[in-house]
Amino acid sequence: MKKIYLMLIIALILLTACEIKKPTMPTWFMDLNIPIINERYYVSDLVDSVNIVMGENEVLTVTTSGEATTNEFGTLPFTPDVNVEGLPIWSTGLDLTIPFEDQNGKVGVAYAEIAEGIFKSRFNNLQSGVEITLTFYDLYLPNNQNLILTSNNPGNWVTTNLEGLHLGVANSDQVINQIHLSFQITPSLPSGIQVATFDFQANETIQFGEFRGTLNNYPIGLEDSGSLVNIDYPYGLDQAINLEDAYLQITLQNYLGFGSVFSGQLKATNSSGQSRIIDILDEYGNNYQIEPATEEGPRIMEIQLGHNVAQLLQIMPTTIQVIDGQFLISSGTNIGRLRPTDTMLLFYTVSAPLTFTLHEHEITIAEEQEFSIPEENRERIRKNLVNASLNLELKNKLPIGASAKLFFSTTPSIDTNNPSTYNFMKEAAIYSANLQPDFQNVNLTLNKDELNVFTSEQVFMRFAFSFEETGTPVTIHASTTDYIHIKGMMSARVLIEKED
Amino acid sequence: MKKLALLLLFCFLFLTALNAFNTGKSVFFADSYMLRAKGVEAAYWNPANLQQEKGIDFWIPIMNLGIGINNNSLDLDTYNYVVSRDTLNDIDKQKILNKIDGSLRSALEGNISIVGFAFDNMSLSSSLHLTGKLALSERYLDLLLYGNTDSLYIFDKSTTDAGGLGYVDITFAMGNFTLPYIPKTIPPIRAGFSVSALVGIGNANLDDFFGYFSSSMEGVDVKQDIVLHTGLGGFGQKAMLGLASNITPNLEVGLTLDNLFGKINWFLTTEETTIKVVANDVYAANISEEIYDYANETVDIDSYSTKLPPELSLGTLYKIPWANFSLDYLQGFKTSIATSGIGRFSLAAQFLPWEYLPLNIGVGFGNSHYPWRISYGIGYSSKVVELGFGLQSVKNLIPGYKTKGITIGSYMKVHL
Numbered sequence: 001m002k003k004i005y006l007m008l009i010i011a012l013i014l015l016t017a018c019e020i021k022k023p024t025m026p027t028w029f030m031d032l033n034i035p036i037i038n039e040r041y042y043v044s045d046l047v048d049s050v051n052i053v054m055g056e057n058e059v060l061t062v063t064t065s066g067e068a069t070t071n072e073f074g075t076l077p078f079t080p081d082v083n084v085e086g087l088p089i090w091s092t093g094l095d096l097t098i099p100f101e102d103q104n105g106k107v108g109v110a111y112a113e114i115a116e117g118i119f120k121s122r123f124n125n126l127q128s129g130v131e132i133t134l135t136f137y138d139l140y141l142p143n144n145q146n147l148i149l150t151s152n153n154p155g156n157w158v159t160t161n162l163e164g165l166h167l168g169v170a171n172s173d174q175v176i177n178q179i180h181l182s183f184q185i186t187p188s189l190p191s192g193i194q195v196a197t198f199d200f201q202a203n204e205t206i207q208f209g210e211f212r213g214t215l216n217n218y219p220i221g222l223e224d225s226g227s228l229v230n231i232d233y234p235y236g237l238d239q240a241i242n243l244e245d246a247y248l249q250i251t252l253q254n255y256l257g258f259g260s261v262f263s264g265q266l267k268a269t270n271s272s273g274q275s276r277i278i279d280i281l282d283e284y285g286n287n288y289q290i291e292p293a294t295e296e297g298p299r300i301m302e303i304q305l306g307h308n309v310a311q312l313l314q315i316m317p318t319t320i321q322v323i324d325g326q327f328l329i330s331s332g333t334n335i336g337r338l339r340p341t342d343t344m345l346l347f348y349t350v351s352a353p354l355t356f357t358l359h360e361h362e363i364t365i366a367e368e369q370e371f372s373i374p375e376e377n378r379e380r381i382r383k384n385l386v387n388a389s390l391n392l393e394l395k396n397k398l399p400i401g402a403s404a405k406l407f408f409s410t411t412p413s414i415d416t417n418n419p420s421t422y423n424f425m426k427e428a429a430i431y432s433a434n435l436q437p438d439f440q441n442v443n444l445t446l447n448k449d450e451l452n453v454f455t456s457e458q459v460f461m462r463f464a465f466s467f468e469e470t471g472t473p474v475t476i477h478a479s480t481t482d483y484i485h486i487k488g489m490m491s492a493r494v495l496i497e498k499e500d
Numbered sequence: 501m502k503k504l505a506l507l508l509l510f511c512f513l514f515l516t517a518l519n520a521f522n523t524g525k526s527v528f529f530a531d532s533y534m535l536r537a538k539g540v541e542a543a544y545w546n547p548a549n550l551q552q553e554k555g556i557d558f559w560i561p562i563m564n565l566g567i568g569i570n571n572n573s574l575d576l577d578t579y580n581y582v583v584s585r586d587t588l589n590d591i592d593k594q595k596i597l598n599k600i601d602g603s604l605r606s607a608l609e610g611n612i613s614i615v616g617f618a619f620d621n622m623s624l625s626s627s628l629h630l631t632g633k634l635a636l637s638e639r640y641l642d643l644l645l646y647g648n649t650d651s652l653y654i655f656d657k658s659t660t661d662a663g664g665l666g667y668v669d670i671t672f673a674m675g676n677f678t679l680p681y682i683p684k685t686i687p688p689i690r691a692g693f694s695v696s697a698l699v700g701i702g703n704a705n706l707d708d709f710f711g712y713f714s715s716s717m718e719g720v721d722v723k724q725d726i727v728l729h730t731g732l733g734g735f736g737q738k739a740m741l742g743l744a745s746n747i748t749p750n751l752e753v754g755l756t757l758d759n760l761f762g763k764i765n766w767f768l769t770t771e772e773t774t775i776k777v778v779a780n781d782v783y784a785a786n787i788s789e790e791i792y793d794y795a796n797e798t799v800d801i802d803s804y805s806t807k808l809p810p811e812l813s814l815g816t817l818y819k820i821p822w823a824n825f826s827l828d829y830l831q832g833f834k835t836s837i838a839t840s841g842i843g844r845f846s847l848a849a850q851f852l853p854w855e856y857l858p859l860n861i862g863v864g865f866g867n868s869h870y871p872w873r874i875s876y877g878i879g880y881s882s883k884v885v886e887l888g889f890g891l892q893s894v895k896n897l898i899p900g901y902k903t904k905g906i907t908i909g910s911y912m913k914v915h916l
Contacts (some may be wrong), residue, residue: 018900021580028588031647035719035783393717487717492785494647 012038027497029386036390036488043398044478053351060354064229070222070327070344073256075115075207076215079103082119082202089123089132089196091189097178098200100138108175108214110335111168117206118159126154130185130195137180140166151196159269162206171217173335175213212337215258215329220344222264222325229320229350238271238316240361240466244473246352247312248305250322252290253345256329257337259292263355266309266324268317276315277323279312280305290327290344292336298345313352320350354476358400359469364416369461382455386493389445396440398476401432401468410456416464423453430484432468439485523627524564524611527909528877528890529848532828534815535744535754539913540616543623543673546742546756546815547692550675551621555916559616559625563887563912570894570905571606573599577901591647600638603659605869608632609907614668616913619660621676621692625669631838632664647735657722659710665806665837666701667736667764675742676717689745700734700764703806705837707772721783722792725809726775729804733768737761738808751815759839762808773798809834809841823851835869842867848875856881860890871895871904879911887912 043060046052055061057365081103087096102108123132132151139147149160168176185195229248250264262280269275280303282288291299312320327337327344373381407414409422416422428442453459476482522544526533535544539557578599585592609631616625637659642650675692682689711724739761744754779792815828831843848862858879866872871894879888887910894905 018576018582020576021583024583026585026588028584028593028645030645031649031714033648035715035717037785038717038719038781038783039785488783489715489717 009019011277015120025498027495029493030496032490032492032494034490034492036490038487040483040485042132042478042480043476043482044480047478054478055351056308056480058477059475061351062354063349063351064231065347065349066255068346068348070220070346072340073220073338073342074340075209076107076112077205077340078107078109078112078117078208078213079205080202082200082401083199084200085315086124087198087200088194089183089185090191091130091185091193091195091196092191093185094183095180097180099177100179100202101177103203106216106218107208107211108177108216109167109208109211109409110172110175110214111166111170111210111212112208113210114162114164115209115340117162118204119162119202120157120159121149121201122152122157123154124197125194126151126196127189127193128159129187130189132196133184133186134198135182136183138167138176139179140169140469141449144164154196157199167208168212172212175333175335197390199260210337210339212257212335214331214333214335216331218258218329220256220260220327220329222322222327222344223439229317229348231316231318231320231350233271233318236271236363238318240359240363241316242357242359243313243316243352244310244355244357245311246306246309246350248309249349249351250303250305251347251349252303253347254290254299254301255293255342256327256344257292257294257342258329258331259336260290260327260329262288262290262303262325262327265323266305266312267321267323268312268315269319269321270315272496274315276312277318278309278311279327280322283480292331293342309350325343353447355473356470356488357473358470360466360469361414362464362466364464365462368412368414369479370412370462371459373457375457378455378457381451384495384497385451386495387445388451388490388492389443391491392442392444393439393487394484395438396430396436397433397481397483397485399432399434399474400470400476401430401435403427403429403463404465407461407462408450408453408466410453410458412458412460414460414462416462422462424450429468432474455475512768520723522611523911524566524613524909525890525911526889527568527892527907528563528860528862528863528879528888529826529850530846530873530875530892531817531830532826532846532848532862532864534756534813534826534828535752535817536824536826539618539915540623542675543616543618543625543671543694544740545628546688546744546754546813547623547673547675547694547740548677548685548742548744548754548756550618550623550673550692552619555619557618557623558914558916559613560912560914562612563910564613564616564627566609566611566907566909568609568892568905568907569607569874570871570907571604572895572904573601573604573639575599575896575902575904596645597638600641602638603860604636604638604641605826606634606636613704621674623671623673623694625671625673627671628668629838630664630666633662633837635659635661643713648713651716652714653712655709655711655713657706660709661756662704662706663837664702664704665764666703667734668699668701669696669738670699671696673740677854679743687745687747689743692742692744694740694742696738696740698734698736698738698764700731700736700766700806703729703731703734703766703837705729705806710843711777719783720779721781722777722779724775724777726773727799728773728775729770730773731766731768731770731806732805734764734766734803734806736764736805736808738763749775750812750819752819754813754815754817756811756813756815758811758813759808760810762810763805764808765803765805767803770801770803771798774800807834807836809836809839811839822853823849825849840867840869841868844870858888860888862892866895873907874898875907875909877909883915885912885914 047054053061053063080100134149136147264280265277267277293299406426407422414422426444525540534546540559542550553759557751602910612628614626615817671694673694677691679689679691707729708727714721722811738759741756742756746752774797775902776795782791810831819824828846832839832841835841844867846864862875864873873892873894875892877890890909892907893903895897896902
């Protein structure tokens with residue numbers, strides 16, 4: 001019985017003797033698996049209907065557009081060749097016509113507003129008391145009255161400023177080859193008496209403003225023959241890609257009332273200075289005929305350049321210029337019209353279906369990324385993060401593959417060719433659908449030393465990538481079966497501990 | 501704050517599967533007490549034994565109590581081991597998880613006398629009963645220690661549960677009726693009954709619990725459905741029938757059927773809280789979006805009942821001059837907040853080196869929902885006063901580092 005007492009006492013003593021330790025939280029490592037991403041990136045999502053469009057057969061097509069314009073036509077030079085000397089004026093008056101044609105034979109005037117120009121006239125040997133009035137039936141003052149000169153200053157050359165006058169009648173379809181002059185004498189005198197002689201010179205260039213008539217063999221140069229197209233290849237992609245196909249469509253708005261023949265060349269120049277030139281010709285090898293504008297508005301023409309533009313883009317040009325561009329007007333006897341403000345507008349669209357050949361050429365992104373890591377996160381990485389890995393599953397349905405390199409450093413100015421300028425580099429590759437049609441695994445693991453890079457206040461990153469060489473041209477389609485599916489799981493071993 | 505949380509966690513873990521005890525003194529015998537209960541206590545254990553030769557038996561208020569917390573898995577040794585480690589390695593983690601068999605089940609039990617007296621073959625008494633339970637799936641701890649290394653974690657009500665019940669009983673009992681028409685070849689059989697009016701204080705019951713957490717390359721999927729019923733203020737009733745017979749002068753057997761018509765109707769405030777969280781295909785890249793649906797709705801509901809399923813108890817008691825021994829078996833008909841559908845045995849002995857100084861020991865044999873336990877108690881007994889103090893250790897022979905729970909019990913009554 002005493003033993004029973006003893007046991008009970010021992011039990012109570014044992015219980016009361018139990019040490020309950022001070023509660024302190026131990027630390028432990030926990031493995032976290034965090035899904036990062038599960039997305040399909042469809043090629044068709046790239047279509048923005050502006051710069052990237054869906055072309056024929058659902059081929060993804062890069063397009064760029066812009067516009068160029070010729071200078072305003074300005075004034076039209078017309079140089080007559082009139083030189084009359086000692087024309088006798090008789091007491092009964094005189095009506096005559098004088099040839100009034102362009103010395104160059106290019107301009108035929110039916111109606112023209114004169115922006116600038118002169119002619120000279122002189123009455124000699126004027127009988128005393130006689131006054132001669134000279135009417136130009138083809139020259140009109142702004143109030144549509146004929147130009148009239150008088151013999152007020154006999155013996156001296158009189159220069160007449162033609163600015164503001166117009167030649168011919170508006171809307172006339174009759175080309176003026178000669179001008180009609182009429183001399184009236186006052187007072188009336190018996191016939192057969194010479195009352196004066198007349199000299200007339202019109203051989204300086206007259207500048208026409210609004211014009212109606214004919215133009216023949218009259219060239220209009222493309223004054224602005226600078227870059228028609230500027231192509232900026234990001235990250236030097238031009239070094240790694242050869243485009244196989246491209247189209248240039250030019251929509252021309254002709255405000256001139258004259259048709260013309262457009263001739264010129266396209267010159268493409270790439271970043272290496274290499275250039276390639278092609279003639280701008282239609283599919284039959286002829287120059288493009290530009291139809292004249294009508295009364296209703298400008299003439300709009302579509303010029304499709306497809307069969308040979310690819311030759312230009314194969315050198316991956318950075319600029320495309322129109323050189324030696326010219327509109328040659330030859331209206332024959334057809335009446336046309338133009339205004340000084342008339343221009344030719346060129347709207348261009350370059351379309352490049354993404355059919356290309358890829359070369360193995362490493363492209364290093366010039367911009368260095370800089371990350372500022374907050375102190376709190378740096379502390380957590382330093383204390384709690386043991387290692388981390390990013391496990392990616394990628395399904396690439398595209399016919400192109402690439403490998404990428406990520407360079408990390410705690411100091412700027414990473415030189416990807418000099419390992420001493422960066423702390424570590426990670427590389428991953430994704431193969432084309434041709435090589436690997438199923439999910440591919442990519443695993444990026446960071447050990448503690450690599451993670452410690454992110455305990456720095458500033459972390460710098462540079463990115464380089466290279467395409468998988470295709471050998472033959474490949475085409476990027478934008479159908480629903482063309483996508484890249486990325487699944488990502490971040491795995492990290494973290495230290496769980498009491499927060500201070 | 502972390503220390504407090506850790507302490508609370510471990511206190512919580514000491515809670516175990518619910519097994520409400522009826523009186524403070526039964527703690528001394530690991531509930532092998534059906535035929536040992538006399539006086540007021542017989543109203544709760546077997547009213548057939550309710551008999552006072554003379555005088556009145558009084559409970560001293562509050563002094564008859566039993567309060568315990570326990571769990572099925574963790575012990576003080578584990579606690580000390582965990583808090584003394586600077587870092588838990590994989591062996592430590594596995595050691596912790598190995599102690600948990602699918603679910604960390606815990607319970608809080610309390611029984612405090614308010615008033616009670618017995619005279620002749622009747623008694624009138626009142627007690628406060630508090631019970632609470634919590635079951636936490638092992639998978640939660642697995643997640644906490646190892647992280648989400650598996651792709652799918654499922655949590656349902658079989659491994660995660662919670663509930664609580666508090667009520668006061670007002671019990672009237674009569675006993676010591678000798679059953680008529682018993683053949684003389686059979687020893688006399690005493691019978692008794694008790695009826696209890698139950699005043700519900702509060703109830704919380706997890707009606708539905710289902711959730712899962714999966715993480716894969718496809719993203720994280722989370723679902724959690726919780727339906728919680730809560731009630732404040734209620735009335736109910738239960739009844740007990742008891743039989744007892746002395747087969748020989750030394751051997752007594754008994755039978756009770758408890759919780760007859762047992763239920764508490766909650767009506768003062770009854771609410772249903774529904775919490776639903778759903779998130780599908782969540783990954784870090786879309787974390788800024790609306791990634792989950794969350795609904796938390798609490799609505800008033802009609803009154804509902806907490807049922808107290810019937811329990812059948814069989815007991816036997818063998819006495820010799822300096823000791824007595826008992827064996828009890830309890831079988832509930834259904835598992836509830838206050839009962840278990842899985843039967844269990846309990847065995848107890850009382851030694852009387854001196855008549856006034858009883859020493860008690862009891863063993864409650866465990867089952868899948870009830871961890872085994874052992875009780876020790878010491879008391880003082882005279883014709884006028886009885887008092888005692890007992891201690892119960894769960895899943896360990898003596899209260900100590902390996903104990904997974906502890907219950908204290910005391911009693912004090914006077915006989916006038």
